[in-house]
Amino acid sequence: MQDASGAVVAFEHVTKRYGGPDSAPAVDDLSLTVPAGEICVLVGPSGCGKTTSMKMVNRLIEPTSGRITINGDDVASLPAVELRRRIGYVIQQVGLFPHLTIGQNVEVVPRLLRWKAQRMRERTDELLDLIGLEPAGYRDRYPNELSGGERQRVGVARALAADPPVMLMDEPFGAVDPIRRDRLQNEFLHLQQQVRKTVIFVTHDVDEAIKMADRIAILRQRGILAQYDTPQAILANPASEFVERFVGADRGLKRLSLARVRELDHIEPVIVRAGEDRAEVRRRLDRVEELTYALLVDDHDRPLGWIDQGDLTGDGTIDPGAATPGAPTVQPETTLRDALSALLGSSVQLGVVVDDRERVLGLVSVDAIGDRLRAPVRAADGKLHPLGTDEAAK
Amino acid sequence: MTDGEPFFRVEWVVENLDEIGVRIGEHVYLTVLAVVIGLAVSFALALLIQRRPRLYGPVVGVTGTLYAIPSLAFFALLIPFTGTGVVTALLALVSYTLLILVRNITEALNGVPPDAVEAATGMGYSRGQRLWRVELPLALPVIVAGIRIATVTTIGLVTVTALIGQGGLGYLIVNLGINRGSSPFGPTATYTGVVLAVGLAVIADLALLAVQRALTPWARRRG
Numbered sequence: 001m002q003d004a005s006g007a008v009v010a011f012e013h014v015t016k017r018y019g020g021p022d023s024a025p026a027v028d029d030l031s032l033t034v035p036a037g038e039i040c041v042l043v044g045p046s047g048c049g050k051t052t053s054m055k056m057v058n059r060l061i062e063p064t065s066g067r068i069t070i071n072g073d074d075v076a077s078l079p080a081v082e083l084r085r086r087i088g089y090v091i092q093q094v095g096l097f098p099h100l101t102i103g104q105n106v107e108v109v110p111r112l113l114r115w116k117a118q119r120m121r122e123r124t125d126e127l128l129d130l131i132g133l134e135p136a137g138y139r140d141r142y143p144n145e146l147s148g149g150e151r152q153r154v155g156v157a158r159a160l161a162a163d164p165p166v167m168l169m170d171e172p173f174g175a176v177d178p179i180r181r182d183r184l185q186n187e188f189l190h191l192q193q194q195v196r197k198t199v200i201f202v203t204h205d206v207d208e209a210i211k212m213a214d215r216i217a218i219l220r221q222r223g224i225l226a227q228y229d230t231p232q233a234i235l236a237n238p239a240s241e242f243v244e245r246f247v248g249a250d251r252g253l254k255r256l257s258l259a260r261v262r263e264l265d266h267i268e269p270v271i272v273r274a275g276e277d278r279a280e281v282r283r284r285l286d287r288v289e290e291l292t293y294a295l296l297v298d299d300h301d302r303p304l305g306w307i308d309q310g311d312l313t314g315d316g317t318i319d320p321g322a323a324t325p326g327a328p329t330v331q332p333e334t335t336l337r338d339a340l341s342a343l344l345g346s347s348v349q350l351g352v353v354v355d356d357r358e359r360v361l362g363l364v365s366v367d368a369i370g371d372r373l374r375a376p377v378r379a380a381d382g383k384l385h386p387l388g389t390d391e392a393a394k
Numbered sequence: 395m396t397d398g399e400p401f402f403r404v405e406w407v408v409e410n411l412d413e414i415g416v417r418i419g420e421h422v423y424l425t426v427l428a429v430v431i432g433l434a435v436s437f438a439l440a441l442l443i444q445r446r447p448r449l450y451g452p453v454v455g456v457t458g459t460l461y462a463i464p465s466l467a468f469f470a471l472l473i474p475f476t477g478t479g480v481v482t483a484l485l486a487l488v489s490y491t492l493l494i495l496v497r498n499i500t501e502a503l504n505g506v507p508p509d510a511v512e513a514a515t516g517m518g519y520s521r522g523q524r525l526w527r528v529e530l531p532l533a534l535p536v537i538v539a540g541i542r543i544a545t546v547t548t549i550g551l552v553t554v555t556a557l558i559g560q561g562g563l564g565y566l567i568v569n570l571g572i573n574r575g576s577s578p579f580g581p582t583a584t585y586t587g588v589v590l591a592v593g594l595a596v597i598a599d600l601a602l603l604a605v606q607r608a609l610t611p612w613a614r615r616r617g
Binding site for chain 1: 507512514515520528612613
């Protein structure tokens with residue numbers, strides 16, 4: 001994968017009216033700039049003009065006034081057909097061509113651009129690898145032989161085929177069930193870390209917007225831009241009552257889903273193994289003020305359970321059966337929202353951070369998650385926002 | 395046919411194999427020509443309708459009217475203008491295919507999944523590329539189904555063209571059969587013509603079905 005970075009996409013006073021000059025605009029004087037390599041999510045209620053705005057970028061819809069530029073070049077300066085070949089396009093119903101194989105589907109734009117067969121073939125295999133579909137097994141199959149999730153991934157691969165700097169995604173994960181949607185979202189974010197396209201992503205789902213976006217543009221009825229900022233900044237400081245209502249009363253919790261366990265300061269656990277001297281463990285635990293539990297681990301450093309300070313009386317060695325099992329484990333990538341949920345459900349409100357081999361890395365506490373929520377947020381304009389009265393977070 | 399006469403005389407068939415072969419050839423030739431011309435005209439009309447959907451009503455109205463004219467009457471009407479040649483036969487035969495094919499091709503193109511059309515446009519297909527590479531291939535199964543109906547209908551109608559001297563299996567049925575009612579071989583010729591015409595229709599239908607399946611491998615392989 002070449003590390004082609006995205007291009008800057010800028011809307012400059014873009015207005016779209018479907019009727020005459022006196023009709024209500026579908027998009028009203030929209031100006032915003034999407035930095036190269038970022039995901040900008042256009043979100044808002046139906047009728048807010050988010051899809052119209054997106055489709056003006058590849059000129060499926062022409063603006064009534066204003067202009068859109070990609071790296072400074074007006075999109076209207078190229079024939080629409082040529083422009084579209086340079087912009088990736090993913091739609092909700094995927095729109096794979098049922099009469100073409102998966103390989104031929106991925107090669108659609110390269111073929112339009114008259115790539116050599118050899119280059120197309122290499123690119124297709126590379127992309128199928130990238131989206132986790134084994135090329136030899138998938139290249140020659142037809143779309144109706146794939147699952148919905150696989151088809152959606154092929155749709156993304158097809159949009160990436162000619163390595164366009166800009167991708168437009170119109171509710172790309174809207175037609176799949178919540179579990180599969182979550183997986184596709186994660187896969188796409190992972191993919192984006194590698195390809196670094198400028199992505200304009202349309203959704204009506206505010207949770208999806210928060211999860212996917214580097215920046216969110218919240219549009220209200222008639223295509224008026226209500227707020228354009230990072231998800232963190234929008235959740236911490238909604239610009240208006242409309243934005244506040246739109247992001248929902250649980251925006252404190254939503255902010256937690258933006259941060260991950262690895263961003264917290266971990267607490268060093270007191271680790272014990274079966275057969276260690278009880279008095280020694282007692283002394284170690286006494287030295288750590290914030291802990292009243294020792295963590296019992298097995299020979300591979302995997303957590304087995306908690307040993308309460310009060311159960312460490314007397315002499316002798318640690319008995320593995322003495323531990324209270326059920327220490328909730330979280331991974332560095334776990335969102336704070338999921339971590340909080342896991343912690344609240346256990347008797348000892350400490351989470352054990354483990355790596356992908358289940359080995360203990362450290363501990364996180366409910367208090368640390370709460371502290372994180374009260375920290376100030378840096379907005380897209382670089383200003384630090386002071387602590388909001390974030391009722392929902394308390 | 396009188397009592398005691400055999401109903402069907404195999405020896406007549408054996409003696410006239412050459413004649414029968416020629417008539418089958420004429421029948422196939424006229425059918426293929428009529429369907430190919432009909433397809434070309436219908437295709438052009440269907441594309442016109444794609445660009446200007448308002449034309450659909452008038453086009454179906456006119457072709458429907460043509461379809462409603464009885465075949466014998468159609469030939470009779472044309473003879474003063476075009477004589478009794480192959481042109482007259484083709485004009486009538488082609489006219490009859492138009493209603494079936496125009497309606498069918500239009501429906502086939504309208505039935506192309508809208509998401510495929512949107513994806514094609516969004517990825518930078520020009521209008522013509524989209525038509526030839528996406529819409530027509532996807533419309534093909536329905537179009538071929540229409541061609542099957544038009545072909546079978548035309549095979550039936552070609553038998554009537556014997557009346558204006560165009561030969562075909564109608565020649566066996568009419569000229570050698572019905573018109574020679576007194577001949578002991580008349581009924582044999584008629585039934586030979588009828589059986590072959592029906593057989594031809596069945597074979598054409600199955601052959602086109604095979605073509606349809608060969609052209610649409612994606613519609614068969616599932617899961």
